[in-house]
Amino acid sequence: MQLKAIQEALNVFGKYVVQQSRSNLSKGRKNASKNLYNSINYKIENNNGELSILFDMEDYGEFQDKGVKGTKSNYIENSQSPYSYKSKGGKRGLKGMPPPKAFDKWIVRKGLKDIRDKQGRFLPRKTLQFLIAKSVFEKGIKASMFFTTPFERAYQRLPDELRDKYILDIERELDNYGNKN
Numbered sequence: 001m002q003l004k005a006i007q008e009a010l011n012v013f014g015k016y017v018v019q020q021s022r023s024n025l026s027k028g029r030k031n032a033s034k035n036l037y038n039s040i041n042y043k044i045e046n047n048n049g050e051l052s053i054l055f056d057m058e059d060y061g062e063f064q065d066k067g068v069k070g071t072k073s074n075y076i077e078n079s080q081s082p083y084s085y086k087s088k089g090g091k092r093g094l095k096g097m098p099p100p101k102a103f104d105k106w107i108v109r110k111g112l113k114d115i116r117d118k119q120g121r122f123l124p125r126k127t128l129q130f131l132i133a134k135s136v137f138e139k140g141i142k143a144s145m146f147f148t149t150p151f152e153r154a155y156q157r158l159p160d161e162l163r164d165k166y167i168l169d170i171e172r173e174l175d176n177y178g179n180k181n
Contacts, residue, residue, distance in 0.1 A: 005165035007044060010053045012161075013154050014042035017055065020150030028144050032109045036061050040147070057147070067143025070136075077143040085137050097137035100129035107132070 021040050025031045039058040044051060067077055069084035086095060107113065107128055115123045123131075 006051055006162060007046075009158070009161045009165040010044050010051060013158055014044065014053055014055070016154050017147070017150050018042055020153075021057075021147045024144070024146035024150065028146060030064055030144055030146065032106055036064065055147075055151075061147065063141055064144055065147045066145075068141040070138050070140030072138040074140055075142040077145070078140055081143055085140065098133050100126070100133040103129045103132045 018040050022037050025037050031037050036058045039056070039061070041057075042053055042055045044053050063083060066083060067075060067081040069078050069081055071085050071087065085097070104125065107125060112128060113125065115128055117123055
């Protein structure tokens with residue numbers, strides 16, 4: 001049986017989630033390099049008449065979405081996050097501080113190169129990288145829910161749409177069957 005109407009509903013669902021997720025990244029100012037933004041996509045798989053939709057994005061997107069608990073303090077939004085920084089790692093724990101080098105390009109894109117210390121001296125970029133990495137390790141990453149919110153919103157509407165589209169697919173199949181006989 002051809003499930004074109006259901007595929008169409010899943011396509012609308014996927015496009016909505018991707019578009020809203022990208023929009024949330026931009027509005028939330030979490031789109032510095034556009035790598036995460038550009039990586040968000042979906043695909044529909046048909047496995048012998050069994051349709052499924054798969055979403056994909058950069059690995060760190062899940063940390064941006066759900067947040068990561070810090071070692072010393074935590075954002076309220078992260079209370080439900082399964083991720084946390086730990087000094088020794090462990091189940092769902094991110095072992096150790098993030099590598100300071102990971103913040104190098106981010107510092108440049110954000111224009112943080114001319115930061116001064118209390119004595120008025122410019123901080124070297126390596127020092128700035130370390131301080132930011134240490135701050136992220138201790139405070140965590142605030143959950144943005146950029147993907148979860150649009151997914152859940154669209155998912156709530158999906159059952160009714162799928163039921164209606166399934167009925168439409170059945171009616172088309174019956175019409176095709178009747179026309180052949």
